[in-house]
Amino acid sequence: MIRVTRRLEFSAAHFYHNPNFSAEENRRIFGKCNNPHGHGHNYVLEVTVAGEPDPSTGMVLDLKELKDVLQHEVAERMDHRHLNYEVPELAGKIPTCENIAAVIWQLLEPKITKGKLDRVRVYESADLFADCTEEAKGAPKGRRL
Amino acid sequence: MTASLKLSLTRRYRFAASHRLYRPAFSEEENRRLYGKCGNPYGHGHNYILEVTLSGPVDPQTGMVANLGELDPFVEREVIEPFDLKYLNEQVSEFQESVPTTENVCCEIYRRLKAFPSARLEKVRIQETSNNSFELGDEREAWNALDEE
Numbered sequence: 001m002i003r004v005t006r007r008l009e010f011s012a013a014h015f016y017h018n019p020n021f022s023a024e025e026n027r028r029i030f031g032k033c034n035n036p037h038g039h040g041h042n043y044v045l046e047v048t049v050a051g052e053p054d055p056s057t058g059m060v061l062d063l064k065e066l067k068d069v070l071q072h073e074v075a076e077r078m079d080h081r082h083l084n085y086e087v088p089e090l091a092g093k094i095p096t097c098e099n100i101a102a103v104i105w106q107l108l109e110p111k112i113t114k115g116k117l118d119r120v121r122v123y124e125s126a127d128l129f130a131d132c133t134e135e136a137k138g139a140p141k142g143r144r145l
Numbered sequence: 146m147t148a149s150l151k152l153s154l155t156r157r158y159r160f161a162a163s164h165r166l167y168r169p170a171f172s173e174e175e176n177r178r179l180y181g182k183c184g185n186p187y188g189h190g191h192n193y194i195l196e197v198t199l200s201g202p203v204d205p206q207t208g209m210v211a212n213l214g215e216l217d218p219f220v221e222r223e224v225i226e227p228f229d230l231k232y233l234n235e236q237v238s239e240f241q242e243s244v245p246t247t248e249n250v251c252c253e254i255y256r257r258l259k260a261f262p263s264a265r266l267e268k269v270r271i272q273e274t275s276n277n278s279f280e281l282g283d284e285r286e287a288w289n290a291l292d293e294e
Binding site: 016018020021029030031093094095096097098099101102105126127128129130131132133134135136 | 149150151152153154155156157158198203206207208209210212213214
């Protein structure tokens with residue numbers, strides 16, 4: 001099996017605030033990410049598709065098609081947007097890179113027609129990223145060594 | 146139907162430290178053969194990059210696998226403060242017994258970080274230089290095999 005990864009950069013604003021928490025709790029839990037004016041990141045999305053290369057083309061999937069899917073599903077929804085206010089899929093969710101990765105997985109999964117979506121990685125900065133994958137069958141949940 | 150999704154969070158930290166690869170139990174000749182210039186008696190250093198990967202359920206109230214406000218001070222206390230700008234062989238007690246290869250540094254950091262209370266430690270990866278990296282995972286595959294027995 002081959003894994004093919006395509007990268008997309010998008011820039012967006014967000015802030016973290018949960019209306020169920022008091023102002024004090026929001027500040028304590030979210031720190032400076034709670035600033036109500038918002039702040040922004042240059043996000044880097046890496047989408048990995050796994051599959052066997054088609055013997056006639058040598059490709060798992062046409063990267064041009066994947067590029068178009070990423071442009072349509074992700075860039076057009078999220079690039080130069082405020083994630084708290086302008087992305088309906090994130091409505092009611094705190095727009096952390098974990099939640100952004102999960103939403104992007106759900107947007108892309110039905111659109112990948114060749115190969116299988118293997119991993120969605122969202123970098124918020126060079127020092128922080130979230131991965132969304134499919135839970136391995138029979139994997140222990142929350143178990144520790 | 147949506148399959149069950151798994152989320153993990155990876156945070157990158159940096160520390161700089163010196164080390165020397167040398168085992169007193171081996172002869173000088175064996176040390177030279179095994180460790181080459183890494184055995185230079187005065188030691189040498191690296192700018193290490195540490196990647197810590199945690200997994201677990203995303204808390205619906207915070208949207209997080211782990212809160213960096215909790216993780217950063219934990220890693221700072223357990224690893225950065227004791228390792229940064231230190232001579233690992235002499236200033237980290239565990240390496241008085243074992244050679245501070247980056248494999249062993251990985252194991253020691255894993256041991257220190259697995260006590261993080263709010264998410265499961267999934268992987269520790271250390272980049273010793275831009276050409277060398279080492280990682281230690283949570284042996285998930287072995288667990289799966291056990292679970293199926």
